[in-house]
Amino acid sequence: MASSDWASKDFYKTLGVSKTASQAEIKKAYRKLARDNHPDSNPGNKAAEERFKEVSEAYGVLSSPEKRKEYDEQRTLFGQFRGGFQGAPGGGFGAGPGVDFDLSDLLGGIFGGGGGRGRGGRRAPQGRRGDDIETEATITFQQAVEGATLPLRMTSDDACPTCHGTGARPGTVPKVCPKCQGSGMQTGTSGGVFAMTEPCDQCRGRGMIVEDPCATCHGSGRAPSSRTLQVRVPAGVKDGQRIRLKGKGGRGEGPAPDGDLYLVVHVEKHKVFGRKGDHLTITVPVAFDEAALGATISVPTLDGPPVSIKIPPGTPSGRTFRAKGKGAPIKGSAGKNGGRGDLLVTVDVQVPPELDDEARAAVEALRAARGTDDPRATLMEEAR
Template sequence: MSSDWLGKDFYAVLGVPKGASVDDVRKAYRKLARDNHPDARPDDPRAEEKFKQISEAYSVLSSPAKRKEYDEQRTLFGSGAGAGYRFTGGAPGAGFDISDLLGGIFSGGTRTRAGSSQPRRGADVETEARISFDQAVDGVTVPLRTTSDAACRDCRGTGARAGTVPRVCPECEGSGMQTSASGGLFAMTEPCRVCRGRGMVVDDACPTCHGSGRGSSSSTMQVRIPAGVRDGQRIRLRGRGASGERGGPAGDLYVTVHVNPHRLFGRSGDHLTVRVPVTLDEAALGSTISVPTLDGRSVALKIPPGTPTGRTFRARGKGSIRRDGTRGDLLVTVEVQVPDELTDEARAAMEAYRTARGTADPRSTLFEPQG
């Protein structure tokens, strides 16, 4: 039974009651087909679709077997029931159609259905790439060697020895599936036990793949890692995975990128970060310092007087490349260095500074009562 039947009222399409005879169905069809034939209504864009609906309704209601099956389905589920009942889940492309459940309900014995012998999408392939920090910022093309499932090269995926061909499975008639029913309401659909769901039987198996039609394939490909990629980011390359079966499309290649850390620079979104030491006098009195950039050049950065450790300055346009081609910024965080040892002259200068500073305590606010 076609899944398209579930949401259609063929009696309404032909304009006949449920108990209409085959002659009544035939008369209604002939009249509607004549009036709605595309050649008779060349200016009506809906004529062709209407004609298809009429023809489909007639093909079901004029056949006693199809009509009985259709009527039983409508009685069980109600008029129009089942329309839109299509569920999907799990792996991409793996769907559940309610017609799969209903396919063998109304007929006893064993029934076959199509599906398993249809083209099948290839599996996705996972791999990893390790690149430098600079390459992650600017983008790079790297060679990647992958191993994936593929059609056997000797039999070209047929599973049969060279010079022979598989034959259609006589049990499932090439569908690869069987629906077994014991005369009850429900049935069970499973892969054909004779061909194991392939729809074809191999009498003389390929000695390389032992009849499976599959093998492993290793290849090296050039993969472009985009600029601005982050450590741990997963990149998807469509159609670069394992080849499909029976003419199906190839799967996808997923590349997890690992970025080696840089000795100076870090990342914060689209921005680069760097920590730069400044001397005590530079922080207190102010200065202009040179800050390195990732491209090996330097940028001048003005440090205003009274700059504390931890303050961050921004060098615009010196960061990572964004998707639109623009660059982020370089975020420069200063660290005020306190000398471990002082010369006699430096110590005297610091003593003089302490005397000049007076008795002001920068920690006094820490001990104020909370309001």
């Protein structure tokens, strides 16, 4: 839908939010509606598919602060227009007799219009930019670290496969609108005071009239279309990250560009590894004697052979060691690989739940050797 047509739809009502809703509230409402009505969850349900398209269109506008501002301004402007402009002296716009007022110029100034006028000063049809689409995908921890190519099934409007976008029954063609001569716009007057340019009421702004509509799209030239995209998720992507894929959204009409696809990535937790920025983390159990006497331990890595970590004598539980270059890929400028982060290894000193006679005797000997030294003495002193 072109921005000049936004006023005909209440996107806030579509998402079930108030006009003062925050971006977080809008996003939450969209995600719930999108999940409930997604074609993959409702195979063959045309009503759900149509609802999914409506909420996607509404979110595409309201999720962008710039588009939302334009939409709110246009709704206000058209609300005033429906109430009637007064051009006579004392009226709201104060246009005097004989002064032409072209509403399309006003809309162009507000919503990014500009040139493109055809013969006789009428604005030529501009087509419609494709809708922005947001979808979600869940990937494994390793895919997030290394990058992955995902197949995504997308549903959006495209040119009708039966009439190839003309809106006319195969074997027939639309005819040029006799009222606007194909421009899609008409000029009317309000009480003879000033002229206003608006979409042609005979062809509804298309510039063409379909006398024998296509049975598939009923003359609209558009039909739901499903396609599978191979989307590359970059290495190092984080949980909840939103990736923009330019031109991979809804198809544009005529010369207008395709919309963008926004992919929200969810990363599954790993049983062993965690993330801390560009570094990977791991907690490794070590025996009491290894921590007390020192040892060299073997630690697994995510995508390579194990590394050896030297534990010095007297290592306390919770101490972290660093294995250089064994973490997640780091993206440099322009998305190029900038090396890898580190693997942060935290030791967890294990206390055996049970002791056999030999082990108990050894621990009792250690206690006797320690004597009366109280490890909590300083703590007690500081507490007092």
